[in-house]
Amino acid sequence: MKKAKEQIPEDLVLPQHIAIILDGNGRWARSKGMPRSYGHIVGCDNLEKMCNVIGDMGVPYLTVYAFSTENWKRSQDEVKVLMDLFRRYLKKLVKTAHRRQMRIRIIGDTAGLDPDIQESIRYLEEVSGVYDKMLFQIALNYGGRDEIERAVTRLADDARKGLLPDGRVTGNMIESYLDTAGVPDPDLLIRTSGEQRLSNFLLWQLAYTEFYFTPVPWPAFGKKELLDAIAAFNGRDRRYGGV
Ligand code: FPP
Numbered sequence: 001m002k003k004a005k006e007q008i009p010e011d012l013v014l015p016q017h018i019a020i021i022l023d024g025n026g027r028w029a030r031s032k033g034m035p036r037s038y039g040h041i042v043g044c045d046n047l048e049k050m051c052n053v054i055g056d057m058g059v060p061y062l063t064v065y066a067f068s069t070e071n072w073k074r075s076q077d078e079v080k081v082l083m084d085l086f087r088r089y090l091k092k093l094v095k096t097a098h099r100r101q102m103r104i105r106i107i108g109d110t111a112g113l114d115p116d117i118q119e120s121i122r123y124l125e126e127v128s129g130v131y132d133k134m135l136f137q138i139a140l141n142y143g144g145r146d147e148i149e150r151a152v153t154r155l156a157d158d159a160r161k162g163l164l165p166d167g168r169v170t171g172n173m174i175e176s177y178l179d180t181a182g183v184p185d186p187d188l189l190i191r192t193s194g195e196q197r198l199s200n201f202l203l204w205q206l207a208y209t210e211f212y213f214t215p216v217p218w219p220a221f222g223k224k225e226l227l228d229a230i231a232a233f234n235g236r237d238r239r240y241g242g243v
Contacts, residue, residue, distance in 0.1 A: 006223050008057065013234055015187035017061035018054060019209070021201055022047065024193025024217025037081040042219040044085050048096070053223050055100055055134045061183060062136050065201045069109065069143035083114065086140060090120040097128035103135045104128045107179035108142030109150065135183060142179075144203030151177035180205055188233045190226075193217040210236045 022043060029039030047064060054062050067082060074082075097104050106121045113121070121140075155177050158164060164173070175181065185205045191197075194215045198206065212229045214221070 012230060014057060014059055015233055017184055017186040018059055019063040019186035019189045019202060021065045021191040022218045023191055023195060025219060027193060028217035028219045036078060039219055040081055040085055044089055046219050051136055053226060060134050063186060065139045067140045068200060069141055069146050087117060090124055093124055094127055097131060101131040101133040102128060103131045105137045106140050107137050108140045109146055112141045143200045145200060147179050148204060178204060185209060188212060190229050192221050208240045
């Protein structure tokens with residue numbers, strides 16, 4: 001029998017797209033007297049678990065921030081631990097994608113990642129591209145401003161080639177050049193571990209998203225905490241720029 005607090009209330013409205021800033025691995029590990037790398041390993045296991053939980057609930061889109069364009073400034077050792085984790089996780093995700101009939105897309109400047117990681121991404125996106133039960137987007141070497149710069153550069157190239165209808169730029173057009181092209185904007189953004197900022201995540205896409213900040217660090221964020229976030233989302237009076 002499920003713990004009462006983890007049961008999903010019948011009248012709960014599910015966000016269709018949840019975005020998560022996975023924060024607090026390092027602090028969580030330190031609080032247990034362990035090295036930061038341990039926090040990343042447990043954080044990665046938790047990502048796998050929570051992706052299943054979110055998929056089982058019936059949420060069709062999940063986007064997570066795993067490595068930002070600024071994260072290269074961390075110590076060489078920590079960057080290596082994270083890159084090795086991505087290597088292993090990307091391989092493991094091939095099986096998960098088949099099992100869950102889930103499409104996976106990596107967003108960010110993947111050209112800046114090691115060639116073997118780029119090859120794993122290419123393969124994972126190709127084999128999972130046939131599925132449409134859920135879309136799991138992982139931001140790697142991602143920055144919202146960098147994404148907009150890359151999108152606008154490609155858009156300007158197309159404009160020079162005379163490919164833009166009427167020579168006009170619209171919001172829909174910009175959207176179609178973003179890494180997240182074709183995906184509805186997140187309804188709910190969750191940031192774990194107490195910080196209350198966006199840290200350059202999905203700057204364009206979060207324009208009308210509801211934000212939820214929790215002090216719980218990512219490795220300790222489970223189904224109960226997710227249900228709390230969704231319950232808070234249900235209490236919001238959503239507006240999309242109207243009055
Ligand atoms: C933030 O915690 C977390 C990260 C920079 C990395 C997120 C990575 C994972 C959850 C694991 C791997 C994910 C994949 C996709 C394989 P922090 O180090 O900033 O913690 P702190 O704020 O306590 O220092």
